[in-house]
Amino acid sequence: MGDDGEVDTPTPVADLVARLPRGSSTVRYGGDRWAVTVTEHAGGRSLKVWAEQLGGTAFVSANVYLAAAGEAFRPCEMPAERVLAFLRGWEPL
DSSP states (O other): OOOOOOOSSSSOHHHHTTTSSEEEEEEEEEEEEEEEEEEEGGTTTTEEEEEEETTOOOEEEEEEETTEEEEEEESSOOHHHHHHHHHHHHOOH
């Protein structure tokens, strides 16, 4: 992780986020149902991902910035690994 909070990942975060439906949806992760919201800003160049475990207390949150020069991934107040595990492991219902 860099000093500015960016994280390098083997699979581009843009590809992981592209799998998520825009708007609100319900998915399965770790055997539980999760509510996920993906909000686009700046014409889709900035994305906010928020997911929360239904009936539980777990959540994930991150901002993803997409630009011609590359991407920036910024988890919100949690380890990047937690967000990346969710982005890699969620399944549609």
